[in-house]
Amino acid sequence: MYRFAPSPTGDMHIGNLRAAIFNYICAKQKGVDFILRIEDTDTARNIAGKEEEIKEILKLFGISWQHFYVQSQNLKFHRQMALKLVSKKKAFACFCTSEELEAKKEAAKLAKKAYRYDGTCENLTDSEVLMNEKPFVIRLKKPSKTMEFEDLIKGKLKFEPEAVDSFVIMRADKTPTYNFACAVDDMLEGVTCIIRGEDHVSNTPKQEHIRASLNYDKKMSYAHLPIILNEEGVKMSKREAHSSVKWLLDEGILPESIANYLIMLGNKTPRELFTLEESFEFFDIKKVSKAPARFDLKKLLQLNREHIKLMSDEALCEALGFKDFKLNETLKKDFANLAKFYTQEASTIKELRAKFALIFGKKDFGEFSAECELILKALKDLNLPETYEEFKTSLMKATNLKGKSFFMPLRLVLTGSVHGPELAELYGFLKKFLKFRE
Structure with a gap:
């Protein structure tokens, strides 16, 4: 049998989680039970609520246990x-x-x-x-x-x-x-x-x-x-924000991405992108490197973008905060496709939520207020064409705007930001949401 035995004395850090994941994988591979034991005998350092937090984090990662003990x-x-x-x-x-x-x-x-x-x-x-x-x-x-x-x-x-x-x-x-x-x-x-x-x-x-x-x-x-080093090659401290699993999750990094990365860390895997369950097929504890592994947040974020693209429409919409909205299957797919498109510049669910808040929330047009109002007015009466080129041409004609006086306000109207992806690429994803403005 394998066990994971954390202490309820602080946030779970990535070293703890890595050990939990490896024990869980090996238990699954051997077909034996997995134990969760809370080592709480250091009463002076125990923190109320951490035991339940540990359980919830493990559940988020798809880690279940057959036996539970409190030391x-x-x-x-x-x-x-x-x-x-x-x-x-x-x-x-x-x-x-x-x-x-x-x-x-x-x-x-x-x-x-x-x-x-x-x-x-x-x-x-x-x-x-x-x-x-x-x-x-x-x-x-x-x-x-x-x-x-x-x-x-x-x-x-x-x-x-x-x-x-x-x-x-x-x-x-x-x-x-x-x-x-x-x-x-x-x-x-x-x-x-x-x-x-x-x-x-x-x-x-x-x-x-x-x-x-x-x-x-x-x-x-x-x-x-082996220990996990930070980006500078020094042993990662618990005081570093991204050593905390809770911090990574709160930032919008998916459990699937974190597990994927920790299994890869200091290890040779047959491919870069995989789920925890898929790792049961190839993981070998004996092949973990003896040398310390260096944590690379950029690599984790890259994996997170890829795992976001693999999410189902329903799961992604729920992660983005649409759980309480009664979306039909078409709208779920449209929102999910837009989110996946934005992974070119957003690496986390938190960042995607911020993008969606700008696109669908109240906008600040600033110095381009007059031009934006012209575009909004024109949009109400415009039959949206299939291509961006036709869309752009029609709006220019309807507003008599061009150059910076057209493109910057148009980007603000569509996305709430003066920077972002190419509008020609974005149009196809946003077209279905354009009949909205007052």
């Missing part, structure tokens, strides 16, 4: 497993204060050595533990041998015991640390493959060690996705 609801199991490790002498109570540990870390820093827990509390007797009234954490004893595992993207990875260390699995407030809760949950939920960002590579030996210490012997596969 905090597993607290009793986390505590039971921690006590089991203590009883088996695989974990121990540590009474070292944060001040004591900080002093040791500072000493290691001055000595230019990596800090490692020095085992102060590891060999305390049962009576010494029982007699001690200070708050304590629970630490898992470090592994006794080199740990290694095969990463589907990075290949074989090795970690020496010192790199894993005797790390904390339960805090003093009796809540689990990230690694312990995550490892136990994956074990309880039957997860068999974990695809996540490479910032989790250092967590993997710890989670493997936790499960091994609990005598869990089922094999776990891993794939750690």
